[in-house]
Amino acid sequence: MSLQPFTQVSGQAAPFLAANVDTDVIMPKQFLKGIDRQGLDRGVFFDLRFLPDGRPNPDFVLNQTAWQGASFLVVGPNFGCGSSREHAVWGLQQLGVRALIGSNFAGIFYDNCQRNGVLLITLEEAQVQRIGTLVGEAETARLSIDLQAQQIGLADGSVIDFQIDALRKTSLLLGLDAIGSTLQRREQIHEFERQHLASNPWLS
Amino acid sequence: MSPRTLYDKHIDSHTVCRLDDQGHVLLYIDRQVINEYTSPQAFSGLRAAGREVWRPGTALAVVDHVNPTTPVRIAAMPDAGGARQVSYLAENCRDFGIELLDILDKRQGIEHVIAPEQGFILPGMVIAAGDSHTTTYGALGAFGFGIGTSEIEHLLASQTLVYKRLKSLRVTVDGELAPGLTSKDVIMALIGQIGASGATGYAIEFCGSTIDALSVEARMTICNMAVEAGARGAFMAPDEKVFSYLKGKPRAPQGELWDRGVEKWRELRSDPGAVFDREIHFDASGLEPMVTWGTSPDQAAAIGARVPDPQLISDPILRQDMRRALNYMGLEAGMALSDIVISHAFIGSCTNARIEDLRDAASVVRGQRVSEHVRAMIVPGSSEVRAQAEAEGLAQIFLDAGFEWRQSGCSMCLAMNDDVLAPGDRCASSTNRNFEGRQGAGARTHLMSPAMVAAAAISGRLTDIRHFGERP
Numbered sequence: 001m002s003l004q005p006f007t008q009v010s011g012q013a014a015p016f017l018a019a020n021v022d023t024d025v026i027m028p029k030q031f032l033k034g035i036d037r038q039g040l041d042r043g044v045f046f047d048l049r050f051l052p053d054g055r056p057n058p059d060f061v062l063n064q065t066a067w068q069g070a071s072f073l074v075v076g077p078n079f080g081c082g083s084s085r086e087h088a089v090w091g092l093q094q095l096g097v098r099a100l101i102g103s104n105f106a107g108i109f110y111d112n113c114q115r116n117g118v119l120l121i122t123l124e125e126a127q128v129q130r131i132g133t134l135v136g137e138a139e140t141a142r143l144s145i146d147l148q149a150q151q152i153g154l155a156d157g158s159v160i161d162f163q164i165d166a167l168r169k170t171s172l173l174l175g176l177d178a179i180g181s182t183l184q185r186r187e188q189i190h191e192f193e194r195q196h197l198a199s200n201p202w203l204s
Numbered sequence: 205m206s207p208r209t210l211y212d213k214h215i216d217s218h219t220v221c222r223l224d225d226q227g228h229v230l231l232y233i234d235r236q237v238i239n240e241y242t243s244p245q246a247f248s249g250l251r252a253a254g255r256e257v258w259r260p261g262t263a264l265a266v267v268d269h270v271n272p273t274t275p276v277r278i279a280a281m282p283d284a285g286g287a288r289q290v291s292y293l294a295e296n297c298r299d300f301g302i303e304l305l306d307i308l309d310k311r312q313g314i315e316h317v318i319a320p321e322q323g324f325i326l327p328g329m330v331i332a333a334g335d336s337h338t339t340t341y342g343a344l345g346a347f348g349f350g351i352g353t354s355e356i357e358h359l360l361a362s363q364t365l366v367y368k369r370l371k372s373l374r375v376t377v378d379g380e381l382a383p384g385l386t387s388k389d390v391i392m393a394l395i396g397q398i399g400a401s402g403a404t405g406y407a408i409e410f411c412g413s414t415i416d417a418l419s420v421e422a423r424m425t426i427c428n429m430a431v432e433a434g435a436r437g438a439f440m441a442p443d444e445k446v447f448s449y450l451k452g453k454p455r456a457p458q459g460e461l462w463d464r465g466v467e468k469w470r471e472l473r474s475d476p477g478a479v480f481d482r483e484i485h486f487d488a489s490g491l492e493p494m495v496t497w498g499t500s501p502d503q504a505a506a507i508g509a510r511v512p513d514p515q516l517i518s519d520p521i522l523r524q525d526m527r528r529a530l531n532y533m534g535l536e537a538g539m540a541l542s543d544i545v546i547s548h549a550f551i552g553s554c555t556n557a558r559i560e561d562l563r564d565a566a567s568v569v570r571g572q573r574v575s576e577h578v579r580a581m582i583v584p585g586s587s588e589v590r591a592q593a594e595a596e597g598l599a600q601i602f603l604d605a606g607f608e609w610r611q612s613g614c615s616m617c618l619a620m621n622d623d624v625l626a627p628g629d630r631c632a633s634s635t636n637r638n639f640e641g642r643q644g645a646g647a648r649t650h651l652m653s654p655a656m657v658a659a660a661a662i663s664g665r666l667t668d669i670r671h672f673g674e675r676p
Contacts, residue, residue, distance in 0.1 A: 024640070025640055025641065081401065082336065082639060085242065086245075107404060111355060182362045182366065
């Protein structure tokens with residue numbers, strides 16, 4: 001399965017700067033009972049996004065006019081911690097989120113985003129706060145990300161550079177199927193496996 | 205060759221090839237454990253692409269997340285979603301040749317309890333599984349880490365993962381634990397000290413006199429919860445305790461093969477002079493029983509402490525987080541933690557529901573009664589743990605005290621089955637996560653050791669195990 005390539009994307013960015021937002025909060029348990037990936041947009045931040053009677057919570061940022069349908073989230077430290085559930089990423093993607101900007105992300109969540117073509121940008125906390133403040137104003141909520149140039153363009157005209165591993169960058173730019181790429185090394189894996197099992201025969 | 209850490213050895217010995225000069229490798233994975241809720245889309249991906257499973261015998265599947273834990277075991281799932289996941293897992297295991305421990309199997313249980321129990325995990329192995337608590341296997345001198353569903357598919361198809369080398373962190377824990385203290389208190393205190401992302405980007409090697417003195421099961425609790433500090437792997441060098449724990453387990457090697465294994469596993473330790481990216485020294489001798497007061501595992505304190513006051517926190521982000529947590533938890537700054545009244549007590553999960561945990565809890569509960577306003581449940585970590593506890597008479601102790609004695613599963617640790625708390629319920633829990641809504645929307649979780657949960661169930665409030673009377 002190939003992914004939607006990430007090259008240049010512009011859109012609204014929503015600030016969601018609480019620390020340690022876990023994947024239970026991003027995708028609660030009642031949305032984990034499927035065997036496919038469908039319908040997970042409804043579950044994203046469910047307990048925050050919706051009131052107990054099912055209506056949208058007007059206080060939640062993604063329900064407010066300026067940030068509805070946001071393409072980006074600007075998030076607090078350790079976003080995506082906790083459970084490995086990839087449903088959290090599938091849901092964010094179905095909601096239209098293409099990239100997240102934060103100071104650090106939980107490891108499994110980071111890999112899950114990468115494997116779905118969702119770009120995670122890691123910056124210093126002070127820069128994240130500055131972007132969060134800027135996009136927190138409706139008139140400056142828009143930004144653009146150029147992955148090839150590794151730059152974020154903000155509504156105040158400033159540009160922020162970001163770092164990303166070349167391997168991850170290429171894979172996101174091209175929307176590569178990681179399994180297909182790995183299986184091109186089939187013979188190499190077989191050869192490794194033969195030697196590995198020979199020297200650790202209890203693994204056979 | 206320069207001195208290497210144990211982490212280096214795990215990764216070097218499993219590297220098929222390097223993929224760049226930034227630490228990415230193609231990593232060979234020895235074993236994976238599969239559950240019903242994170243695997244369906246991975247199998248569907250294989251089916252859609254017409255791919256095979258590379259080495260089906262290296263995977264073991266089990267139903268644990270969605271099944272009920274009612275005392276009488278039935279094969280049928282009560283809800284359509286759970287039923288679909290369980291039947292699809294059976295179909296996938298049959299079609300791809302993977303062994304499945306289904307709900308009626310005597311070996312069924314929580315994946316991270318049954319895999320060591322069956323001898324499926326051995327020292328020196330690298331294991332990945334679609335569950336964050338795969339770090340548990342580090343207690344056996346293996347290297348385990350959690351992955352998402354796309355990675356499960358990648359692993360099923362190729363026996364490998366595209367992996368980026370982590371930084372290394374050595375945590376040396378020294379000192380004798382006071383009576384009543386457990387490995388749960390050690391890891392909770394460590395998480396409290398370094399924070400919920402304090403080990404993000406690191407693999408932790410635990411060592412020191414405290415770790416050496418712990419049982420293998422107690423070590424599992426530490427490696428299990430290391431992920432709550434963000435660690436993407438946590439392990440300990442295997443010792444004689446590990447070898448005797450594994451010897452004779454159903455899937456462990458036997459005879460000459462066992463001896464050859466042990467000989468090699470004895471070399472699984474960091475070389476003298478190996479350099480770690482970071483070191484932490486932790487004194488366990490002054491430790492007190494720990495409980496969480498907030499909604500992140502690092503929001504923890506000694507039971508003798510008070511609920512912290514956000515106004516005393518200078519960092520605005522931390523202050524805001526603390527306010528939010530206290531608001532969700534329904535707690536006032538300054539109140540004594542031991543004044544917090546509970547409605548539920550839960551002993552279960554891959555963190556703390558092994559036989560030693562149940563023995564520990566039973567020694568607290570023996571001859572006592574669960575408080576009138578508390579609903580207390582025991583969900584053994586596996587069906588074998590349940591049978592063992594019944595054989596030892598522990599089950600009767602729990603039942604006599606007024607606990608529910610249930611079947612095995614993940615249950616109320618994450619409440620994907622029908623063991624769910626209602627809004628406002630407050631639970632003393634031997635689990636790993638006190639996240640908002642984790643045990644039910646609006647429900648409040650206080651993490652602690654199984655003995656501390658047992659004491660709370662009896663007294664009806666959070667209780668210092670050290671002052672709970674004489675333990676037999």
